[in-house]
């Protein structure tokens with residue numbers, strides 16, 4: 001197999017895997033539509049951006065292929081052209097390789113597909129680009145070509161790691177070339193295209209059937225990946241199990257059930273060089289579990305920034321896309337009770353117009369109690385995690401979730417729906433957990449406004465018992481949220497794929 005240039009001294013790590021005499025480490029082509037800190041609309045970007053750094057110490061070298069959206073290639077210092085195609089879905093394209101933000105990036109420069117105003121997936125009016133299937137088929141096609149023929153610098157991946165529907169066709173096109181894994185970050189988006197595009201998307205017509213990439217008479221990019229990849233992964237063990245059910249599978253539960261032997265759930269980690277209250281340069285004052293003075297300073301600053309009075313109740317925060325997935329309509333219902341008990345709420349997010357308006361209306365109705373910022377603001381999100389008492393994540397489904405992990409790291413107690421990765425990362429403060437001294441947050445179920453209201457009341461009561469609350473904060477901050485364990489799990493998965 002080509003290209004195993006990654007540092008052998010970093011390989012393996014201790015443990016039985018090394019004893020098998022198997023090779024450890026290799027070259028991976030990671031393919032996605034976003035990658036933090038370069039382009040991000042959500043948690044997918046965080047994970048794609050963090051994986052290379054997490055996997056490098058285990059001997060896996062990842063190169064990350066994303067589209068060169070408008071302005072992106074200009075940010076690459078001295079990029080080298082490593083691949084080109086005179087006609088990639090209707091225009092010339094090339095792949096530029098170079099370092100960006102410390103990452104080994106490959107940018108798919110195809111101006112006819114990606115050099116546009118608007119967002120990654122939609123035009124300025126918010127409507128999805130009508131050629132999204134072709135745009136991301138092109139991304140997957142370029143990935144497959146790289147796997148097949150290598151890049152101009154002689155590099156060829158040993159395996160391909162596709163993320164979400166935008167990379168869904170890649171596993172189909174690399175079958176028999178290199179092993180592949182597809183990770184599901186959000187199954188609600190599936191990359192559906194009309195059947196008449198089979199040829200235009202360069203799909204093998206013989207695979208247009210229910211056991212292939214056909215989905216109720218249409219083309220599904222995600223299904224293509226789920227059917228063709230050698231392994232499937234998603235971002236928590238609980239969500240992996242949930243995906244096999246109609247409630248969570250979004251119509252693909254049968255496909256996933258059929259492949260459950262190939263599916264694993266591996267929790268996301270957070271980048272602890274960015275999310276660490278002891279060193280975070282973006283917060284008013286640093287703090288540690290042993291000296292929380294900086295958290296109090298940050299809380300005062302946050303109340304001031306959002307115009308909130310200190311009512312003696314906890315300061316709740318939300319940092320989220322404002323969508324139904326995130327259950328924020330339930331929070332709007334439960335809000336009057338929260339405020340009546342002396343709580344305050346600071347919200348940062350953007351998304352569905354009715355939710356945006358709902359939060360703006362409640363801010364107007366509860367001055368000094370509810371503050372809202374509509375928009376996307378990474379620096380403000382850090383200040384919120386530093387200053388908040390409780391982070392709310394009432395999601396209807398949540399593959400993993402990252403904000404509850406930031407909350408743990410910053411001693412901002414997560415109150416979460418008992419679903420997916422939220423259930424796997426937060427230890428509910430029930431009596432047993434409090435007595436055992438292991439509670440790190442609160443969970444609620446079922447995911448309804450009533451259950452959320454009860455959980456809000458329970459958390460407020462705990463907040464007013466300082467001995468318990470402080471202990472929970474310490475436990476939260478001691479909870480490991482980094483990548484170590486998950487990187488080992490991905491390494492084991494990659495290893496298994498290589499030795500198939």
Ligand SMILES: Nc1ncnc2c1ncn2[C@@H]1O[C@H](COP(=O)(O)OP(=O)(O)O[C@H]2O[C@H](CO)[C@@H](O)[C@H](O)[C@H]2O)[C@@H](O)[C@H]1O
Nearest residue numbers: 042043044185320321349375376377378398399400401402
């Ligand atoms: N207005 C705003 N300003 C600043 N920052 C904002 C913001 N709105 C959101 N963010 C940030 O965006 C990220 C969101 O990540 P999540 O994992 O919570 O959800 P998302 O649904 O996008 O990801 C999907 O993919 C990820 C990755 O696998 C899974 O964890 C998750 O469950 C799944 O739904 C976080 O880093 C958050 O801080």
